[in-house]
Amino acid sequence: MTMPEHITTWRDARYDMPVGQQLERYNELAAKNASARARIELVTRGIYDPARHGADDRPPLTIAEHIELLALAECIARTVRHPSNVHHALLAGVTWADIARVVDSDELIVRRDYQRWADDQYDLNQRYPDRGMTADEHAAATARAADRHADPCSATPIAP
Numbered sequence: 001m002t003m004p005e006h007i008t009t010w011r012d013a014r015y016d017m018p019v020g021q022q023l024e025r026y027n028e029l030a031a032k033n034a035s036a037r038a039r040i041e042l043v044t045r046g047i048y049d050p051a052r053h054g055a056d057d058r059p060p061l062t063i064a065e066h067i068e069l070l071a072l073a074e075c076i077a078r079t080v081r082h083p084s085n086v087h088h089a090l091l092a093g094v095t096w097a098d099i100a101r102v103v104d105s106d107e108l109i110v111r112r113d114y115q116r117w118a119d120d121q122y123d124l125n126q127r128y129p130d131r132g133m134t135a136d137e138h139a140a141a142t143a144r145a146a147d148r149h150a151d152p153c154s155a156t157p158i159a160p
Contacts, residue, residue, distance in 0.1 A: 007068040008071060010078060013068075013071050013075040023076060029061065033069065035058045036058040084117075086099055086117075087114070087118075096110060111146075114144070115141070118133060118138055122138035
Protein backbone atom coordinates (compact mmCIF):
# COMPACT_ATOMS: atom_id res chain seq x y z
CA MET A 1 0.00 0.00 0.00
CA THR A 2 1.21 3.46 -0.77
CA MET A 3 0.49 6.87 0.67
CA PRO A 4 -2.35 8.44 -1.33
CA GLU A 5 -1.53 11.78 -2.93
CA HIS A 6 -4.49 13.56 -1.33
CA ILE A 7 -6.25 12.46 1.81
CA THR A 8 -9.39 14.53 2.11
CA THR A 9 -11.63 12.30 4.25
CA TRP A 10 -11.11 9.62 6.86
CA ARG A 11 -12.22 7.05 4.28
CA ASP A 12 -9.32 7.98 1.99
CA ALA A 13 -6.85 7.07 4.73
CA ARG A 14 -8.80 3.99 5.78
CA TYR A 15 -8.70 2.28 2.44
CA ASP A 16 -5.29 3.35 1.24
CA MET A 17 -2.96 2.53 4.12
CA PRO A 18 -2.68 0.34 7.23
CA VAL A 19 -3.18 1.94 10.64
CA GLY A 20 0.55 1.80 11.41
CA GLN A 21 1.28 3.94 8.38
CA GLN A 22 -1.61 6.24 9.30
CA LEU A 23 -0.07 6.73 12.75
CA GLU A 24 3.36 7.47 11.27
CA ARG A 25 1.93 10.10 8.93
CA TYR A 26 -0.26 11.57 11.67
CA ASN A 27 2.77 11.85 14.00
CA GLU A 28 4.81 13.46 11.22
CA LEU A 29 2.15 16.10 10.54
CA ALA A 30 1.41 16.68 14.25
CA ALA A 31 5.13 17.19 14.98
CA LYS A 32 5.49 19.58 12.05
CA ASN A 33 2.44 21.51 13.26
CA ALA A 34 3.67 21.66 16.87
CA SER A 35 7.13 22.80 15.77
CA ALA A 36 5.78 25.55 13.52
CA ARG A 37 3.33 26.73 16.19
CA ALA A 38 6.07 26.73 18.86
CA ARG A 39 8.33 28.86 16.68
CA ILE A 40 5.51 31.32 15.97
CA GLU A 41 4.83 31.55 19.73
CA LEU A 42 8.51 32.18 20.54
CA VAL A 43 8.75 34.87 17.86
CA THR A 44 5.50 36.48 19.06
CA ARG A 45 6.80 36.59 22.63
CA GLY A 46 10.09 38.05 21.42
CA ILE A 47 12.15 35.23 22.89
CA TYR A 48 13.06 33.34 19.71
CA ASP A 49 16.79 32.64 19.61
CA PRO A 50 18.03 30.91 16.44
CA ALA A 51 21.12 29.63 18.26
CA ARG A 52 19.00 28.01 20.95
CA HIS A 53 15.84 27.11 19.05
CA GLY A 54 17.33 26.36 15.64
CA ALA A 55 17.60 28.56 12.61
CA ASP A 56 15.75 26.28 10.24
CA ASP A 57 12.46 27.50 8.80
CA ARG A 58 9.37 25.77 10.16
CA PRO A 59 6.48 26.59 7.86
CA PRO A 60 2.98 26.03 9.17
CA LEU A 61 0.86 23.21 7.80
CA THR A 62 -0.85 23.91 4.53
CA ILE A 63 -4.62 23.72 4.31
CA ALA A 64 -4.26 20.32 2.62
CA GLU A 65 -2.03 19.12 5.48
CA HIS A 66 -4.52 20.31 8.11
CA ILE A 67 -7.27 18.41 6.27
CA GLU A 68 -5.04 15.35 6.08
CA LEU A 69 -4.25 15.59 9.81
CA LEU A 70 -7.96 15.76 10.64
CA ALA A 71 -8.79 12.88 8.28
CA LEU A 72 -6.02 10.70 9.70
CA ALA A 73 -7.08 11.46 13.29
CA GLU A 74 -10.66 10.45 12.52
CA CYS A 75 -9.61 7.31 10.67
CA ILE A 76 -7.28 6.23 13.47
CA ALA A 77 -9.97 6.90 16.08
CA ARG A 78 -12.56 4.90 14.16
CA THR A 79 -10.12 2.06 13.59
CA VAL A 80 -8.98 1.67 17.18
CA ARG A 81 -12.44 2.38 18.61
CA HIS A 82 -13.99 -0.32 16.44
CA PRO A 83 -17.18 -1.95 17.83
CA SER A 84 -15.65 -5.40 17.42
CA ASN A 85 -13.45 -4.54 20.41
CA VAL A 86 -16.61 -4.43 22.55
CA HIS A 87 -17.72 -7.75 21.06
CA HIS A 88 -14.42 -9.46 21.86
CA ALA A 89 -14.39 -7.98 25.37
CA LEU A 90 -17.90 -9.36 25.99
CA LEU A 91 -16.87 -12.78 24.73
CA ALA A 92 -13.92 -12.65 27.14
CA GLY A 93 -16.27 -11.96 30.05
CA VAL A 94 -16.08 -8.19 30.46
CA THR A 95 -19.35 -6.82 31.84
CA TRP A 96 -21.53 -4.11 30.28
CA ALA A 97 -20.95 -1.96 33.35
CA ASP A 98 -17.17 -2.26 32.92
CA ILE A 99 -17.37 -1.44 29.21
CA ALA A 100 -19.56 1.61 29.88
CA ARG A 101 -17.15 2.81 32.57
CA VAL A 102 -14.08 2.29 30.39
CA VAL A 103 -15.53 4.17 27.42
CA ASP A 104 -17.12 6.81 29.68
CA SER A 105 -20.63 6.18 28.47
CA ASP A 106 -23.98 4.96 29.69
CA GLU A 107 -24.53 1.21 29.72
CA LEU A 108 -27.73 1.44 27.69
CA ILE A 109 -26.02 3.52 25.01
CA VAL A 110 -23.15 1.02 24.82
CA ARG A 111 -25.66 -1.84 24.49
CA ARG A 112 -27.60 0.05 21.80
CA ASP A 113 -24.45 0.77 19.79
CA TYR A 114 -23.40 -2.87 20.09
CA GLN A 115 -26.82 -4.02 18.87
CA ARG A 116 -26.59 -1.68 15.87
CA TRP A 117 -23.13 -3.05 15.06
CA ALA A 118 -24.40 -6.64 15.39
CA ASP A 119 -27.34 -5.82 13.09
CA ASP A 120 -24.94 -4.37 10.53
CA GLN A 121 -22.76 -7.48 10.79
CA TYR A 122 -25.80 -9.69 10.20
CA ASP A 123 -26.83 -7.57 7.19
CA LEU A 124 -23.30 -7.92 5.85
CA ASN A 125 -23.52 -11.69 6.22
CA GLN A 126 -26.78 -11.72 4.26
CA ARG A 127 -25.02 -10.08 1.33
CA TYR A 128 -21.67 -11.84 1.73
CA PRO A 129 -22.04 -15.19 3.54
CA ASP A 130 -18.30 -15.39 4.28
CA ARG A 131 -18.38 -12.12 6.29
CA GLY A 132 -20.19 -10.63 9.25
CA MET A 133 -22.37 -12.53 11.72
CA THR A 134 -24.40 -15.61 10.94
CA ALA A 135 -28.00 -15.81 12.14
CA ASP A 136 -26.89 -17.79 15.23
CA GLU A 137 -24.08 -15.35 16.03
CA HIS A 138 -26.47 -12.43 15.59
CA ALA A 139 -29.02 -14.06 17.90
CA ALA A 140 -26.31 -14.53 20.54
CA ALA A 141 -25.16 -10.91 20.16
CA THR A 142 -28.76 -9.69 20.41
CA ALA A 143 -29.21 -11.72 23.60
CA ARG A 144 -26.02 -10.13 24.98
CA ALA A 145 -27.29 -6.64 24.21
CA ALA A 146 -30.80 -7.27 25.59
CA ASP A 147 -31.94 -5.11 28.43
CA ARG A 148 -35.29 -4.57 30.15
CA HIS A 149 -34.88 -0.79 30.11
CA ALA A 150 -35.91 1.42 27.20
CA ASP A 151 -33.23 2.72 24.89
CA PRO A 152 -32.56 6.32 26.07
CA CYS A 153 -32.32 7.52 22.48
CA SER A 154 -35.68 6.22 21.27
CA ALA A 155 -39.13 5.33 22.49
CA THR A 156 -38.69 1.62 21.71
CA PRO A 157 -36.94 -0.89 23.94
CA ILE A 158 -33.80 -2.64 22.79
CA ALA A 159 -34.75 -5.85 21.03
CA PRO A 160 -34.37 -8.96 23.21
